[in-house]
Amino acid sequence: MMLEAISYTLIQTSFGQFIYNQNLAFLAPELVISLTLLMTFALSLAKTQVDQAKSWGIALLGSVVALVSIVMHYQLFYTGQASASQSVMFGMFEADLLSVVARFILTLGFILILHLSKRYVETRLPSQTGEFYTLLLTAFLGALLLCGANDMIMAFVALETLGISSYILTGYLRNNLKSTEASLKYLVYGGCSSAVLLFGLALIYGLAGGSTSFAVLPQALSQASDLGAWASLAIVMILAGIGFKVSAAPFHTWTPDVYEGSPTPITAFLSVISKLAAFVFAIRLLTPFAGVGNENVALLIGLLAVFSMIVGNVAALKQTNIKRLLGYSTIAHAGYMLVGLAALTQNSLGALLFYLATYVFMNTGAFASAMIGDELLASEDISAYSGLIKAKPWFVFAFSIFLLGLAGIPITAGFFAKFFLFQSVVLSDLGNLGVIIIALLASTVSLYYYLNIIKVMVIGEPSEQVQRLIGEGKDSTWNLSKTLTLATVICLIFTLGLGIFGQNGLLISESAMSDHGATVTQNLR
């Protein structure tokens, strides 16, 4: 009763009316994150490190509340509420099932990244803890908004919120040359790619008859029967911009450098959160092209996919730094996912979303393992991991599961994700077996470098660092960060669990795509 009375009074105010009319309630996760961000910002002004350290707890609380609000929104879709799928803010933000599912995965991933960051930030950046989480939350806010952005202006602002915060976070180890250099490279490449993407969007804006909304694109594109030279230029530029954001070859050159130079939690953030948000943006922007001029768009995305798979997997073969290797593996995974995007059918996009979900957990797990390895061995070199099984068998077990998942070995979620994705592409109209054969060959090549790490850890002679670990034995004063361990265990559970319950996950992502397809028109088959 009380609650109803309060909400009734709230609606009577003009601000309440605005919230009600514009369906702002569907933006609850974003609003919660914005509030959290302001609180951590206020804390960052505190002088003492004790106060600053509280910002981690606030950030975690905020993301958990955001997660709960997303789950509550998700339930609306299953209680048969007609108003479950809503346009928010004059159609700028589409709160459909796709955005809900994507934001759910995104928030889970972000909570894991927070767990990864805790110890790292406490030990390496004790005086800037508040700032760090403020920037991290800002980047996350951009990613959340990007998942539902249905308007060019909204998408661009969200993309840059994510981007600019990431540039700063990449260079956060201010006195570390690698970190600042990575930050500079990211900024210059990022700025250029934004300009290229915007140029493409500007031309599409003209084709769409002067509307910035993605909603009018399907109709506008079907009427522009002969897509002239400017339209072709627009498509090429948009794909180049998206290719940069998802780190697809030949626009990948920034990825390994930035991944190696960034603080490791930020590397995980970039490879998981940024990539997921960028793919959802790509899905929203490219769905209207399904059906019109489809062949050329599909061909270009297919080319990006083939390049990424080949470049990522071949270059990963000769890496010795674990973060750099994971960077190239990310490029290869972007290639597999682009295969699903190229087909542009409802099933292939659903499989792509499921792939993204499994990828979030596998890759966060791999980066968490790299962080534990860094704490144990004080090295990012793969050779330092040699013979680690004799000192830390459980760690080797967990790391191996993540690597097997990334390689796509059965039982892990990675296998089912690849299987569903390639199956849906084979069944699509595109039916391009050439791409699938290249993808299968590329994943075979990837086995070499993933299994090589496991081989080194299991049957290699113990390296200097590992011998020191064995020598210390039980007397070791080293204690593992509890949050990092928790994040690793959660990733492990999801990597195996999504494999077992893969079919259910796929169903959810496919219904998300059918909801998205229905709002875009019947373009998606």
Next chain:
Amino acid sequence: MMMSAEVAEVAAVAGLTVHHYLGVATILFGLGFAGVVSSRHLIRTLMCVELMLNAVNLVFVAINNHVNPSDLSGQVFAIFILTISAAEAAVGLAIVLALFKNTASVDVEDFSRLKW
């Protein structure tokens, strides 16, 4: 301050179509890109990125005037781009400053610690 209709009128008298604007914007964009690729000075690189973004602004405003002058969404978009590119420039300069403190150099060639 000229209204967009007046601008269109003047442009029509001068024989300017939207293609001329697009051509100029494309050339500006290309110059900016060439500058990013070729310049060795970091500040100049950042300026060239700004040039590319400004070329995009020109496209938005020209297309807005040509296609749908009564609706100002393209011009609003241009203002958003201006704002965000200013933020990006601020961050970029801060990063250049941090790099300069570390290495006492702003030459692009000096930053090649990360490579395969």
